[in-house]
């Protein structure tokens with residue numbers, strides 16, 4: 001088995017596509033429209049299944065926001081340099097909510113940004 005995708009419900013599909021492509025450097029892999037059940041999907045990632053896990057964005061027609069609740073944590077993305085990734089995200093209009101720096105009590109350098117709907121995305125600095 002392998003993780004195929006993580007699904008997030010978004011309030012504005014193009015706004016989210018712009019964020020994940022322009023700010024986080026993902027590719028828009030495909031979209032699909034379900035007019036019967038009134039929703040549109042966009043799949044994005046740094047590559048496609050099966051080599052890469054994908055992000056599935058769901059837009060329910062006419063629904064522009066969701067209660068985030070307290071359960072959602074984050075999606076983690078590996079970066080070569082978390083400091084530069086934060087600078088790049090900021091320069092592209094991203095919202096850095098936790099500046100790059102060692103994780104509390106550890107050495108791994110992490111940072112957090114939020115996407116347009118407020119979902120947290122973690123940058124984890126890795127050299128692999």
Ligand SMILES: C[C@@H](O)C(=O)SC[C@H](NC(=O)CC[C@H](N)C(=O)O)C(=O)NCC(=O)O
Pocket residue numbers: 007009037039041056058060
């Ligand atoms: C393509 C595949 O990865 C899917 O996840 S589609 C599954 C389908 N999604 C939706 O219906 C999205 C709209 C829905 N209103 C929502 O917000 O989740 C789904 O969940 N179908 C349910 C089923 O039982 O088939």
Ligand code: NI
Pocket residue numbers: 005007056
């Ligand atoms: Ni799905």
